[in-house]
Amino acid sequence: MTAVTAQPDRRDSDLAEAELAGALTMIWRTPAGFYGWLTTVDHKAIARRYLVTAFIFLFLAGLLAVAMRIQLSGPERKLIGPDLYNQIFTMHGSTMMFLFAVPGVQAIGIYLVPLMVGTRNITFPRLIAFSYWLYLFGGVFLWISFALDIGPDIGWFAYVPLSGPQFSPGKRADTWAQMITFTEVASMAVAAGTIATAFKQRAPGMTLDRIPVFVWSMVVTSFLVLFAMPAVMFASSTLIMDRLIGTHFYNPAEGGDAILWQHLFWFFGHPEVYIIFLPGTGIVSAIVVAFARRPLIGYLPVVVSLIATGFLSFGLWVHHMFVTGLPQLGAALFTANSMLIAVPSGVQIFCWLATLWEGKPVFRTPLLFVLGFIVIFVIGGLTGVMVASVPLDTQVHDTYFVVAHLHYVLIGGAVFPLLGGIYYWFPKLTGRRMSERMGIWNFWLAFVGFNLAFFPMHILGFMGMPRRVYTYQPEMGWENLNLAATAGALLLFISFLVFLINVLWTLRAGEMAGDNPWDAGTLEWATSSPPPPYNFSYIPVVMHREPLWASRNELPAVGGLSVRRREVLITDVAEAQPQVREASPGPSIWPLLSAIAVTILFIWSIFSPWGVVWGAIPVAAALIGWFWPKDTPEDEE
């Protein structure tokens, strides 16, 4: 570039700091007002919405859990009848899995991945905006159905023939199946954006071996989403077809197969567990490093373990089907694979322990949740080894032992890290640090409540208590342990109320945090708290895995991005060498309109097959509006 006057474009390197901030804010900010709120494509705004929505669903599903626990606190209680109970446990599982856990962990990724890799926005931000609206509409659709007494009552796994046209008349099963389609489309969209951001928008110098472990965990998770979700969407769509237009995918009388459903569902369902758990391990790695005050011991083994877990997770699904009468040798191979996944999980735990051992732990709330995670998750992982064994599983399958196991894995493996992560990154999101005192109460109530609620369930399973029963008979001798579990569940719920109070109190009166309150080393702490709309004034240059620890005074940076239009820096996958300046889309109403059109199609199509035909017209119109070509200057090398 030569004369300044002849330059068609202005770059960030042309401006002084203060002027630059103003110019970048002008082009990156979300327009004011309600309309602006509807059109925003800022990854941070979308991630906050995702998080708030996911936590609202967490509280709703948690209330359902409390209701179930009260019903089960004694034998033959009449508080909740079988009809409502079946709806409640279905809503609890479906909401926790599809409306809280997956969107919740993806929300953290949407917020943090662009900040951690040092870019100004996520790739495909309008797609991410679209995904949020679709997720919201799908979740609201499910809960309105529940409120209208057409909530699904077939379990979160919706086995045929129980969920088929003969045994589930009405629309209850359809609301479940279509909620699946809503949320899975949404999470696949997020996965695409996350992968592209992590692979193509990293700050210069952030080679593959300098990517933060949390980002790696989100990349692996996103690949799992892309490969696992289509299986369950196929399953849910064919179920609706069986129910609506009389296909026979799952009807044995007409050559269909009831077991086919289980294969499709668990081919998704088992990776789903790792979709929820792997981001948890990413959060743990981030917190362990920051609070042990030293780099992770075994970065490479941890990353390889994440990838290995991702691959292995697709070879475990049959361990949900050990009592369906499969060939024994085939089942044994899935035993081997299910046990093998303990190895990469073990490697991660050993690396965290070594890091804590060699570091100097600072005991703050985020680290407490991580320690709670290790205590609980190791139990969950070990009971996972138990259920992987075919003979053992024939006794504990579909009993409360599995209920205990899965909650040890999912609450221990994902919710504890997620809460720790919220305490850890809350200053970045809001600029304020959450109360440490309430945090300690929150942790101990959660830890004690959780173990009191779920440990007795292991024993109940051995004692013969099956899952998904709305009550049990007094002569079974299960009431004491069930009562203990109910007390624990109430404590756990109280701990979440403490969490909620802490969040609300901190938002009003929390201590101001500053840019980097924990003196952590990754890039999200390099910008202000909360970050400006453009994230970074200059794109940082990364020369170390913990860039803020390596460059204590000033982070090296690179200039050259436009201040006239939204631009991000595209770098190559392996070495993160700058390749091209790429325009990044601005706010748009079309993602919302498209999501509304898709919602109409999805809901209509459970009532009439013509919904797919006529509903396609507004979808097409909205997508044409979204992708209408506009004059944008060619990308420059």
Add this chain to the structure above:
Amino acid sequence: MAMPLFLLLSGCAGWQSALDPQGPHAQHIASIIWLFIGVCAVVWVAVMAALAFALVRRRAERAEPLRVDALREMRASRVILACTILTAVTVIALTIVSYASQRRLFSKEADPVSLHLIGHQWWWEVRYEDGAADQRFATANEIHVPVGRPVRLKLDSEDVIHSLWVPNLAGKMDLITGQHNELEFVAAREGLYRAQCAEFCGFQHAHMAMLVRASAAETFEVWRAAQVKPAQEPDTAEQQRGRQVFLSRSCVLCHSIRGTPAGSTFGPDLTHVASRQTIAAGLLLMSRGNLAAWIADPQGIKPGVNMPLSDLAPGELDALAAYLMALK
């Protein structure tokens, strides 16, 4: 953890418990369970000890997080590698143990007692199929087996998927629509064992139990001979009237009583209903009062059950209960 451990040791005996085995299959699985619990407990304690030591170990403050000692890093990596190898060896050993016991558990025994078990929402249809045609019979929600002899259950479902689980005798096996499964077990001791459906099957999944009565071979044969016979003729006028009610009301549309014109197989076979221990798939104990209550209000006792309310006058209900209670 001390309290739950105590409960674990004390609380697991019971008439529907996997840790109170009453036959070789369940016995074998219980030993596998205890083996796995032992290994897992050792691993968990070791990890917790390492974690505790990592946290309380005395060391200097770290002002400069990136300053690390290369030698110690190397040593830590070696320890991680050793732990990883140990983990791999452990899971491989457990896999081999598991597969060996799988081969043992699922091998077929010679000369079994054969039963055909058909799952319904929410009761169990039982068909004894050994011997000549006149030796076969149907019953429901209760099976009798001879002690010491292998029992082979052929498992099918008429509607949705169910799962048979008699934890004191064996692991579970699903009853799947359009698929034939089998389960074998041996009862080593006389006794009454409870089974329960373990696969969610709709409204009354919670109340779909079955009893397994294991008795000496002679007792079993006596029972079998009694079951083969057609239903007992009514002795008293009240029972006579009860049979009239049964045959003239909606009962006959679903149930069969051998020796009478009632022959429908939609509901449980009632030929020897009073010889069974329970009513409504394990929900109520067999007694005249419970039977009358069940007939009078099935939806109140077991909401959603497929048995409809039948409009009987009080006298008719009494007579019907008297007749059914005579069907020993």
